[in-house]
Amino acid sequence: MTVHLSVFPSSARESGDRDATPFAMDASWIEITESCLGSQCHADLEDGFRHSLHNISYRPEHMHRVLDLLASELGSAETAMCAGCHIPGSLFTGGPPAAAYRERTNLPCVFCHSVTAAAVDDHQRSRYTLSPKPAALAPYRGAELAGGKLPAWRRMAIQLNTQAHGKAFTPSILAEDAFCLACHHTQVLPEGPPAASVEAKADARGGEASDAPAPLRCVACHLPPFQSLESEQAKHDHFFPGSNATIPALLGLEGPRRFTERWMQSELLVRTFEDLYKKRDSVRRLGDERKDAFFYADLAASFDAPPRAGEPAVLTVETRNLGMGHPFPASSLGLAEAWLEVRVTDATGHIVFSSGGLDERQRILPDSHTLGGRLLDSAGTPIDRYRVWAAAHEVIDRQIPYPGSVRDTFEVTVPPDAERHLNVDAVWRYRKLGQAFWEWAYPERSEIPSSEVVRTFAQFPLG
Ligand code: HEC
Ligand code: HEC
Ligand code: HEC
Ligand code: HEC
Numbered sequence: 001m002t003v004h005l006s007v008f009p010s011s012a013r014e015s016g017d018r019d020a021t022p023f024a025m026d027a028s029w030i031e032i033t034e035s036c037l038g039s040q041c042h043a044d045l046e047d048g049f050r051h052s053l054h055n056i057s058y059r060p061e062h063m064h065r066v067l068d069l070l071a072s073e074l075g076s077a078e079t080a081m082c083a084g085c086h087i088p089g090s091l092f093t094g095g096p097p098a099a100a101y102r103e104r105t106n107l108p109c110v111f112c113h114s115v116t117a118a119a120v121d122d123h124q125r126s127r128y129t130l131s132p133k134p135a136a137l138a139p140y141r142g143a144e145l146a147g148g149k150l151p152a153w154r155r156m157a158i159q160l161n162t163q164a165h166g167k168a169f170t171p172s173i174l175a176e177d178a179f180c181l182a183c184h185h186t187q188v189l190p191e192g193p194p195a196a197s198v199e200a201k202a203d204a205r206g207g208e209a210s211d212a213p214a215p216l217r218c219v220a221c222h223l224p225p226f227q228s229l230e231s232e233q234a235k236h237d238h239f240f241p242g243s244n245a246t247i248p249a250l251l252g253l254e255g256p257r258r259f260t261e262r263w264m265q266s267e268l269l270v271r272t273f274e275d276l277y278k279k280r281d282s283v284r285r286l287g288d289e290r291k292d293a294f295f296y297a298d299l300a301a302s303f304d305a306p307p308r309a310g311e312p313a314v315l316t317v318e319t320r321n322l323g324m325g326h327p328f329p330a331s332s333l334g335l336a337e338a339w340l341e342v343r344v345t346d347a348t349g350h351i352v353f354s355s356g357g358l359d360e361r362q363r364i365l366p367d368s369h370t371l372g373g374r375l376l377d378s379a380g381t382p383i384d385r386y387r388v389w390a391a392a393h394e395v396i397d398r399q400i401p402y403p404g405s406v407r408d409t410f411e412v413t414v415p416p417d418a419e420r421h422l423n424v425d426a427v428w429r430y431r432k433l434g435q436a437f438w439e440w441a442y443p444e445r446s447e448i449p450s451s452e453v454v455r456t457f458a459q460f461p462l463g
Pocket of ligand 2: 184217222329332336
């Protein structure tokens with residue numbers, strides 16, 4: 001059963017890309033989650049899984065504002081174009097109605113674990129193939145339909161041979177990038193420079209001649225292993241941390257919000273190292289190259305010459321993408337904003353220079369240095385309200401390549417009465433749902449949650 005993915009209206013699709021829905025398979029073969037969790041067998045994955053963006057994307061109000069807009073422009077049947085990536089179960093016979101996914105698991109365990117093939121056809125089209133195994137799944141399906149738990153004797157039978165169980169339910173495609181990219185290619189492999197196809201990306205990562213860092217697959221970073229008490233084997237956290245702290249914040253999920261921030265600020269990388277070697281300071285004392293391995297990104301500030309009171313100076317902030325595996329930002333264009341805030345103060349705390357930030361309406365100040373891009377419609381006008389079905393082109397204004405860096409320079413005039421030294425504080429801030437979209441979707445909520453991606457603080461004596 002192959003599901004074709006794109007945000008083309010059905011009338012604009014080639015016949016091979018047009019799926020007749022509902023698919024002939026019964027949804028109950030993939031809508032299986034509670035019988036995996038309810039029996040305590042995978043309890044250690046539960047918390048991460050339940051709060052993963054994979055499972056809650058249908059909860060927030062803004063998703064439904066966009067879907068309503070789509071329904072009003074193209075008719076409600078067309079909202080099915082969003083389901084293949086967000087709520088696939090709704091596309092199958094007897095599947096829950098789309099509205100039910102506000103409360104339900106959006107991507108069930110057995111949905112992902114039944115994918116046996118996936119491909120990106122071109123920049124706007126991709127697909128995956130589901131091949132659930134009826135013989136192996138029947139008991140779980142039965143339990144799920146009956147309300148959740150597997151009978152005790154069955155749980156014991158599985159425990160006797162967990163390897164066979166794992167093998168039956170973990171197709172090898174799951175660990176491959178193609179699986180993730182079927183849904184994520186538009187974000188992670190954007191159109192236009194830097195031109196990237198799945199093949200080109202694989203070459204750049206895997207090619208022996210290139211000086212790119214050792215290839216890492218999506219799962220290496222986004223399903224970080226953790227040691228569980230019940231088993232010797234490392235488990236993989238199904239939370240899938242990324243950089244979206246906005247949605248957890250919006251939904252009041254403080255734990256997941258904090259976890260996402262710590263993950264993207266590389267705190268978990270450093271912590272793993274500390275846990276392993278119990279040597280906090282050694283990270284700092286390592287050579288640059290070893291040290292870099294413990295940070296996804298790094299920020300450094302410098303002056304081209306020692307700054308002097310009463311004279312102009314050129315401040316450079318360099319941001320390096322050390323370990324994101326792809327450019328930053330890599331999120332849905334038109335829905336995310338990244339901006340650099342720089343504050344320079346003297347020894348008494350007086351502000352000497354400042355660039356970047358937000359105004360009272362949470363808009364990014366016009367002189368701010370930013371990263372990101374836009375989606376344009378066929379007339380070249382930026383699309384608003386995330387009308388992705390109307391998008392014809394992508395424009396990347398600026399992003400940090402991987403591996404690579406960007407430099408931001410600022411002309412700072414040091415006042416004659418500046419004292420002793422200059423403190424430079426620089427930080428990249430990031431938020432999902434840009435200000436214009438937020439104002440449309442949440443007119444009554446003024447504060448847009450954002451988070452810090454990477455920060456530096458440095459002191460420079462005045463010459
Ligand atoms: C090819 C798969 C795919 C299709 C089709 C798709 N999306 Fe998404 N969508 C994604 C992915 C992946 C993300 C997350 C991107 C990220 O965070 O970087 C996302 C994110 C979003 C977000 C941001 C949500 C948030 O809360 O973080 C919205 C809103 C959204 N999609 C709406 C839609 C709508 C409406 C449609 C149908 C017109 C649609 N999507 C079709 C894959 C898809
Ligand atoms: C070497 C580690 C690494 C690899 C490999 C990797 N990522 Fe990421 N990814 C990151 C980090 C770190 C971030 C968070 C960036 C930040 O905000 O600091 C991220 C962010 C993301 C985001 C959110 C993007 C945004 O800008 O909001 C998505 C979606 C994503 N990755 C998907 C993928 C997919 C799909 C693959 C495989 C093709 C992949 N990643 C491979 C480390 C990695
Ligand atoms: C978004 C897709 C997705 C969903 C949903 C999903 N998984 Fe996974 N799962 C994966 C991937 C990817 C791997 C890693 C495969 C690898 O690295 O070999 C994995 C690995 C596993 C493993 C192997 C052991 C480990 O921890 O690495 C188990 C067990 C597992 N998943 C159970 C579950 C259960 C139980 C659920 C539902 C609660 C679930 N999965 C939901 C994608 C998913
Ligand atoms: C069936 C489609 C689908 C597949 C397959 C899939 N994802 Fe996702 N993923 C999504 C959607 C949809 C979202 C975003 C929901 C939202 O933001 O509301 C998402 C969100 C994420 C995020 C959070 C992004 C952020 O901005 O913080 C990460 C990280 C991620 N996925 C990684 C992966 C990786 C790694 C794999 C492969 C092992 C994978 N996904 C497979 C659909 C998918």
